Amino acid sequence: MPRPDAMTQLSPTFPPPFDRRHLSQGQKAAVIVRLLINGGADPGIRHLPKEQQRRLVRDMASLRFVDRDTLAATVAEFASELDSIALHFPREIDRVLATLDGSLSLDVVEGLIAEVGGDVGALGDAAWDTIGLLDEDVILDLMSGETPEICAIILSKLPAAKAASLIGQLEKEQSEAVAAAFSRTEDVTPEAVSRIGNALGRQSDSRAQPAFETAAVTRVANILNLATSAVRQALLDRLEATDPGFAARVRKTVFSFENIPQRLDPRDAPRVLRGVDNAVLVTALAGANAAQAKVGEFLLSAISSRLADQIREDIGNAGKVTSDQAEEAMAEIVTAIRTLEESGELSLLVQEDSAE
The missing domain is CATH 1.10.220.30 (Flagellar motor switch protein FliG, alpha-alpha superhelical domain)
Structure with a gap:
C-alpha cells in the first residue's frame, strides 16, 4: 500500500458545523452571548444566577464551529422572540416587591423579604442609591411636587455636596420651607424612608423607561453592527421575509x-x-x-x-x-x-x- 502523505496525517479533523435545528436553547443563547462579547459588548451575564452562568459556560464549551447560515438563523430567531415580548417580569423577589411597592401591606413585604434572607430596608436602600445617581435636574423635578418634609428627606439621603447644590437651586420660599422641615424628620421611621425611596424610584423609572419595541430594534441593530456583512445581510433578508415592518425599522437603525x-x-x-x-x-x-x-x-x-x-x-x-x-x-x-x-x-x- 502507498505510504500516506505526511501532511495529510498531520491535518486536523474539524467537526462539522452545527445545524440550527440541533442547537438547544442554551446553545443558541451561548451563540448570542459569544457574538456580543466578540464585538466588545457586555451581555451582563455576571448578573445571572450562578447555576445559569455555569450552564452557559458548559453550553458554550459544547460548541466548536457554527457556520454563517446557522449564526444568521439563530440571531434571526432571537430578534423575532425579542420583538414579540410584550411584558417582562423580574425573577428576583426583591425586584418584584419594588415593582409592587405601595400595593402590598408592610407585614407581607417584611415576610417575603425575610423568606429570601433580605432586610426590610434593603429595597429602599437600593432605590436611594439609584436616586443619588440621577442628574440634578431630574431630582429637582421629583422634588417639585413634594412636601417640604419629603424634600428634606430626599436631601438627607443624598451626598452632602449634591444636596447643597440642589437646595441652592430652589426658589427662596421653598428652600426656607425645606430647611425648616429638617427638624420634623427626626422621628421618621426607617420603613417610611424606605417607602419614600421606592416611590421616588418608581417615578424616575417610569420617566426614563423607553417603549420596548424601540429597544428591541436597537438591540438587534447593535448585534448586526458587530456581525460580518454576510451574516448581517442574511439576517436582514430573513427578517424581511418574516416581519417586513420590523426589518424596515432595523435597517434604519443599523449603521455598517x-x-x-x-x-x-x-x-x-x-x-x-x-x-x-x-x-x-x-x-x-x-x-x-x-x-x-x-x-x-x-x-x-x-x-x-x-x-x-x-x-x-x-x-x-x-x-x-x-x-x-x-x-x-x-x-x-x-x-x-x-x-x-x-x-x-x-x-x-x-x-x-x-x-x-
Whole structure:
C-alpha cells in the first residue's frame, strides 16, 4: 500500500458545523452571548444566577464551529422572540416587591423579604442609591411636587455636596420651607424612608423607561453592527421575509460600512479619513465586494483628486486581501465614524424610507 502523505496525517479533523435545528436553547443563547462579547459588548451575564452562568459556560464549551447560515438563523430567531415580548417580569423577589411597592401591606413585604434572607430596608436602600445617581435636574423635578418634609428627606439621603447644590437651586420660599422641615424628620421611621425611596424610584423609572419595541430594534441593530456583512445581510433578508415592518425599522437603525454613502455627509468624509490609518483604508477598499465598491467611490470623491489617485494606486498594489482582513478594516472605519458622532463632531444623516 502507498505510504500516506505526511501532511495529510498531520491535518486536523474539524467537526462539522452545527445545524440550527440541533442547537438547544442554551446553545443558541451561548451563540448570542459569544457574538456580543466578540464585538466588545457586555451581555451582563455576571448578573445571572450562578447555576445559569455555569450552564452557559458548559453550553458554550459544547460548541466548536457554527457556520454563517446557522449564526444568521439563530440571531434571526432571537430578534423575532425579542420583538414579540410584550411584558417582562423580574425573577428576583426583591425586584418584584419594588415593582409592587405601595400595593402590598408592610407585614407581607417584611415576610417575603425575610423568606429570601433580605432586610426590610434593603429595597429602599437600593432605590436611594439609584436616586443619588440621577442628574440634578431630574431630582429637582421629583422634588417639585413634594412636601417640604419629603424634600428634606430626599436631601438627607443624598451626598452632602449634591444636596447643597440642589437646595441652592430652589426658589427662596421653598428652600426656607425645606430647611425648616429638617427638624420634623427626626422621628421618621426607617420603613417610611424606605417607602419614600421606592416611590421616588418608581417615578424616575417610569420617566426614563423607553417603549420596548424601540429597544428591541436597537438591540438587534447593535448585534448586526458587530456581525460580518454576510451574516448581517442574511439576517436582514430573513427578517424581511418574516416581519417586513420590523426589518424596515432595523435597517434604519443599523449603521455598517455599506451604509456610509447614505448616512455620512460628504463634507464629513475628509475628517473621518484623517482619523483612519491609510493602510486600513486601502485594505478595506481593496477587499470590498461589488456591493461595497460604491462606498470607496463615495469616500474617494470627497477628498482631493491627488490623494484619491494615490490611494487607488495603493489599492492596485495591495495584492489579495482576505474577506476577514477587509471586514476588520471596514469595522475600524465604522468605529472611527461612530467615535466622531459620539463626540459631537459629526451627525449621521437619517436614512429616508425611500432610500431603504
